[in-house]
Amino acid sequence: MLNEVDLSRADLNLLVIFEAVMRERNVGRAAARLNLTASAVSHGLGRLRRLLNDPLFLRTPKGVVPTDRAEELAVPIADILARIRGVVAMAEPFDPKTSTRRFIIGAPDGIAAVLARKVLEGIERAGPGVGIGLRQLMVGRSRLYDRVWDDLLQPLETREIDLAILPLKEVPARFAARVLYREDFVAVFREGHPFAAEPSLDHYCRLRHLLVSETADFFGFADDMLERLGRRREIAVTVPNFMIGLAVLAETDLIGAMPRHLAAIQCARFALVTAELPLPVEPWDICLVVPRSALMDAGTAWLYDAVFTSFRAAADADASASAPRD
Structure with a gap:
């Protein structure tokens, strides 16, 4: 028969410290988040290391990095703390009309x-x-x-x-999830752009394109679709988000693919227009999770x-x- 774990040696506050250090990757910032001293957080980590028989976090010049064991523990510890917080929250009913959360x-x-x-x-x-x-x-x-x-x-x-x-x-x-809406992409370009008069696949492939890519990757979902059709396009510029993309499209002859709902809200203020993409783009669900x-x-x-x-x-x-x- 397996020996039961002695929970009398465990302290819930140690899990809270673990969560804060895991999130901040820095003992000082974790201490500030918890309104503790850095010494108290370091002492708590020492106790937790002994309890779990693992270093958990390794020091680096910029802070700390989690060990493989800490990475494994992150999700179950977060789940445990969420459940406990839920129990505590139920003791004080949430009232949105008075809450400042x-x-x-x-x-x-x-x-x-x-x-x-x-x-x-x-x-x-x-x-x-x-x-x-x-x-x-x-x-x-x-x-x-x-x-x-x-x-x-x-x-x-x-x-x-x-x-x-x-x-x-x-x-x-x-996870619990609800579908908010269905989304797909449309072509977006400045008013008077020649693509409006000839919105064909051939014309689309001849144009210079803007791509939204946080990492400046020059390959997007449209390139994936084009590759399947044996076609390609020229990516002239990448930008890190869609709002910057809209501003750039308004001032250039570039064409970009943008979410339909975003385009419906924002294109008028940038003097941009839309057209259907000449590609077989499958819509997908935008989910609240x-x-x-x-x-x-x-x-x-x-x-x-x-x-x-x-x-x-x-x-x-x-x-x-x-x-x-x-």
Whole structure:
């Protein structure tokens, strides 16, 4: 029979210290986050190292890096702490009308710009004291169809962000998800651009293109589609986000592929126009995602519902306003 682990030697605060150091990668910053001294954090890490029989974090000139064992422990420890926080939160019911809690929502900028217009006003009405921080999430490369967005679920599991809004084809079972809308891409270019008169694939391939790529990778989803057709295009410029891309397109003869919903909101202010891409681009779901364990926290559960409800209400209002009148 296996010996039971002696939990009398364990201290929940050690897990909180582990989480802070894992997030900050720096003992001093972790101490500041926890309102402790650096000495207290270092002492706590020493106790945790002895308890788990692993160095956990190795010093470097710029801070600390986690060991393989620490990386393995990060997700289960985050889950344990989330469950405990949920239990504590249930003892003090969350009231959005009086709460001053701060939440962080992660999304790519092409989604965040759509989210900000349709959601933030609704959340402010429901929770006037609640603060919302938008954190940009971007992949390290530009191929949307290789499940690369799945990597961005990690900040949810480590509780760096409260919710994520991402284009996902599949959502792992440990997450709850709701589809906000369907998205695809359109061609975007300045008014008077010659592509408007001849929006063909041949013309598209002859043009010089702008690509949104945080890492300046010169290969995007459209290049993947073109490759399958035996075609290619010339990428002349890469930019790190869609809003910069819109500004550059407004001042050049470049053409870019942009999310349809973002283009509908932003193109008019940049004097840009759109056309359908001459490519077989499959639309995908934009999903609101949260760890199921985090929904035990009444505040996170409220935010999850509030974002979805606000977005759908704004989308319905937009649809009604654009519907033809008799």
